Amino acid sequence: MGDAFWDAYRVGSAETDAYWTRHHANKAIGSANQEVRKANQVIAQYKEMFRQAIAQRNDLYIQRGAWADTARSYAAKMGVPEEVAHNEMKARAHAERQRLGVQKVQTD
Secondary structure, three states, X not given: XXXXXXXXXXXXXXXXXXXXXXXXHHHHHHHHHHHHHHHHHHHHHHHHHHHHHHHHHXXXXXXXXXXXXXXXXXXXXXXXXXXXXXXXXXXXXHHHHHHHOOOOOXXX
């Protein structure tokens, strides 16, 4: 009789230990998942900042006149008039802004 009691006790104790081990593992997994969600939010914020910075850089590049030099070299390379090259580059910049989902930067 005594052996059966201790065998049942050991089985119950092992089940309890397994329960608490699973419980603590699940809590650790939940905490790790929460940290991953926080990290993904930070990554999304930096991606948005990067998209805005690219759009602003492109707009400032156009406004500084560097665009004209690039249009000239593009026109020479493609064998088209400078005005055609300029319009093509403006269209590409507009398409890039739309792709990135940002507005044109207005500077004074």
